[in-house]
Amino acid sequence: MSIFKRGTTYYVSIYTRDGRRIKQSARTSDRRLAQQFHDELKATVWKGDYTDEKPDRTWDQCAVAYLTASQHKATFSTIQMHVKKLRTYLGGCLLKDITPDVVEEIKARRLSEGVAHGTVNRMLEILRAMLNMAVDREWLAKAPKVQMLPEPERRPRWLTYEEEARLLAELPEHLAAMMRFSLSTGLRESNVVNLRWDQVDLDRKCACIYGDQSKTGQPIAVPLNSAAMAVLQEQSQDSAYVFTYKGRPVTRCNNTAWKKALARAGVQNFTWHNLRSTWASRHAMSGTSMFDLQHLGGWSSQAMIQRYAALSAEHLAEASENVVRDGPNTVPTETVLRTLH
Structure with missing residues (x-):
């Protein structure tokens, strides 16, 4: 079927001369407009003027989009800080050129600067979220794996x-x-x-x-x-x-x-x-x-x-005495036995 509907939106499906299938959203819920989109796309394909290659996006474009989408978050100032730091490593870089090796290099440089594992991981979490957003927007075919650094278990600290x-x-x-x-x-x-x-x-x-x-x-x-x-x-x-x-x-x-x-x-x-x-x-x-x-x-x-x-x-010290023989909270054995019987 060359025109079909998913939800409320129509999609079109066309085959090229060499047998490749092109499937695109018509971005409309109107069947007549979807038919018009289909016909125009088909004419373009058969004339040989069509290309399904998407323009390469840069990390900077992704950063702007991510910051814009994150403005409502309570942690926005922290996000800005990490994005600013990432820019020193990825500014001007194409998204498709951000490979696992590039991510590992960023981690190594941050660690060489004496930054703690936890701080590096918070930055990497932002990078991972940005790359996943790029995939959702079809700016990137697949996001590279972002491997986190091991972190020691954080021991809670309180003030006496x-x-x-x-x-x-x-x-x-x-x-x-x-x-x-x-x-x-x-x-x-x-x-x-x-x-x-x-x-x-x-x-x-x-x-x-x-x-x-x-x-x-x-x-x-x-x-x-x-x-x-x-x-x-x-x-x-x-x-x-x-x-x-x-x-x-x-x-x-x-x-x-x-x-x-x-x-x-x-x-x-x-x-x-x-x-x-x-x-x-x-x-x-x-x-x-x-x-x-x-x-x-x-x-x-x-x-x-x-x-x-x-x-x-x-605050559990008193309760801990319950198992101590002859302790202040010990119930006499005879009393326990009478209760059981």
């Missing part, structure tokens, strides 16, 4: 109360306030720095993170406890943004001032995101249910909660 006190004492006032707010709400860095007063209801003691601001794409209702409210009440409302420095919005928390404060406080192997881990672990150790913690933190699955919450066994 002693470390918290030392670090707060070393931080500039505006970062100390943002740290206290993060430990009280569990919000991610991007949600804290971008928090606006029109997202906060002080009377109802709650804040709202919109769907386009959250990592999962779902809105998050943030109850404000007494510690979070205390931080907010200290902030000026002269700006649209809650947290400012010298009257201007703070763009990053994990900055040079933060890193220097960590060094002065003697807190090692700790990032701003670990404040969220600390918040989650403290909730878990205080008895907050996994169901409630999932909704408080805006996680899409409980698998992530287990990773963040299983940080300390201190």
Whole structure:
């Protein structure tokens, strides 16, 4: 059949003089227009003027298309950073010339620069997504395989109360306030720095993170406890943004001032995101249910909660004594036997 329909769109099928089959979408749901497209294509093919070769696309064209399609994502700034780095290796390169060997060369160069495996892998994930998009748009016949580097298992890191006190004492006032707010709400860095007063209801003691601001794409209702409210009440409302420095919005928390404060406080192997881990672990150790913690933190699955919450066994110490003979929680053997009988 030379004209057929898939869904609501018509397609045409034509054979060349040498027996090759050409199948194309007519890009219409109108049978009459599809017939016209078929006739014009057939005439072009039989005159010998037709070529089914597609123009070669460059990595730069793919990058522009990918960034345009990713603007709505909460992680857009991170995507931009990785695309910018990839451009130093692939700028001006044709998509068809990006082979597994080229990818391996990029990995080797990044590792030689002292970049951690995890950081390289995040960049490679962006590259893989870009190449898959190129395949979907028929700019590339097949995407090369992008092999990830092995990563050591990440061990959760949380802040002790002693470390918290030392670090707060070393931080500039505006970062100390943002740290206290993060430990009280569990919000991610991007949600804290971008928090606006029109997202906060002080009377109802709650804040709202919109769907386009959250990592999962779902809105998050943030109850404000007494510690979070205390931080907010200290902030000026002269700006649209809650947290400012010298009257201007703070763009990053994990900055040079933060890193220097960590060094002065003697807190090692700790990032701003670990404040969220600390918040989650403290909730878990205080008895907050996994169901409630999932909704408080805006996680899409409980698998992530287990990773963040299983940080300390201190809150299980009393329960662990249950198996100790003559321990404080031991039930006498006679009582157990009477219960069984």
